[in-house]
Amino acid sequence: MTEADDKMCFACGQENPISLGLKFEEFESDKVRGEFTPGENHQGYDGIMHGGLIATLLDEAMAHVIGFKDIKAFTAELNIRFRTAVEIGKKLKIIGEYKGTKKSSIANVHYTEAEIYDEAGNLKAKAKAKFMEA
Numbered sequence: 001m002t003e004a005d006d007k008m009c010f011a012c013g014q015e016n017p018i019s020l021g022l023k024f025e026e027f028e029s030d031k032v033r034g035e036f037t038p039g040e041n042h043q044g045y046d047g048i049m050h051g052g053l054i055a056t057l058l059d060e061a062m063a064h065v066i067g068f069k070d071i072k073a074f075t076a077e078l079n080i081r082f083r084t085a086v087e088i089g090k091k092l093k094i095i096g097e098y099k100g101t102k103k104s105s106i107a108n109v110h111y112t113e114a115e116i117y118d119e120a121g122n123l124k125a126k127a128k129a130k131f132m133e134a
Helices: 051-068
Strands: 024-028 031-036 073-082 092-103 108-118 123-133
Touching: 024 051, 031 051, 051 073, 051 092, 051 108, 051 123, 073 108
Parallel strands: none
Antiparallel strands: 024 031, 031 092, 073 123, 092 108, 108 123
16 A cells, blocks of 8 residues: 555545645554655644644554555544644654554554654654554
8 A cells, every 4th residue: 555545535645636635655564764844834822833733744644554454444543742842834753653462352453653853853842643444
């Protein structure tokens, strides 16, 4: 899987006029990476990226690493740790990693992690998530 199946996805949809335009690639076993540069329309406080959109970047990286494994699943739990403010206009590197699967009585649960770094390699935010098979 190299592109999202949903063309209207807010985070990566090719046909959504307000999409963030995110694209991810596999670069190691169980890992994906992407880049994003927030613009003025992505801010909360002046000059700082909105936290909800940071959550979107992290969630999307983890969803893509699940997708590259050909697993159809949805976010069931998302935990985020914001480390420092994400500045508008500065390129970000987003990494998603698949950590493993546990079987439950309801569905398989897939564990993932993601991190966002600035160009200098400083960790800006990180997340852990559980995805339930659809």
